[in-house]
Each structure stands twice: as structure tokens, then as C-alpha cells.
Amino acid sequence: MDQPGPRLPRRRRRPDVGALTAKRHTWQEAGSHRKRCDDCDLLAIRRPHPYARRWFTEWTRGEQSWNTPQGDKTPPCTPPADPA
Numbered sequence: 001m002d003q004p005g006p007r008l009p010r011r012r013r014r015p016d017v018g019a020l021t022a023k024r025h026t027w028q029e030a031g032s033h034r035k036r037c038d039d040c041d042l043l044a045i046r047r048p049h050p051y052a053r054r055w056f057t058e059w060t061r062g063e064q065s066w067n068t069p070q071g072d073k074t075p076p077c078t079p080p081a082d083p084a
């Protein structure tokens with residue numbers, strides 16, 4: 001007896017970016033189309049979109065990176081924890 005149960009929508013897990021409580025980045029110009037946050041060392045780079053006629057922003061911090069084409073929002077300002 002097969003009962004086709006209701007299909008639950010699959011939820012994509014998204015990291016909580018904490019937009020409401022996030023601290024503002026302290027941007028410093030770091031060259032053409034680049035800026036870097038003094039507090040959390042996040043680097044924002046404006047790049048021309050490879051297919052669309054517009055710009056997108058890529059953020060990098062250490063080994064992490066975020067991209068507006070993937071729907072990412074500006075990462076929160078989270079200064080690195082004290083080095084061990």
C-alpha cells in the first residue's frame with residue numbers, strides 16, 4: 001500500500017547574515033574598484049559581469065568569498081577573533 005505523502009519543499013540552508021544587527025563596515029579605498037574594511041579585513045571588488053551588461057560585487061575575506069550573482073548579500077562586519 002503506497003501512500004504518496006505530501007512533498008515537503010526543500011529548503012535551502014542560508015547562512016544567517018544578521019542584517020539587522022550587523023555593524024557597518026569601515027570601508028577604505030584600496031585601488032580601482034576595490035575597497036577594504038578596516039575592522040574585519042573584508043575586501044570588496046567591483047567586477048564587470050561576464051554575461052550581463054552590469055557590475056557585480058565580489059567580497060573576499062581570507063578563504064571565504066561571496067558573490068552577488070549567487071545572490072549573496074554583503075557579508076556582516078565580523079572582526080576576526082583574537083589570534084590564539
Ligand SMILES: [Zn+2]
Pocket residue numbers: 024025026037038039040041042076077078
Ligand atoms: Zn567590516
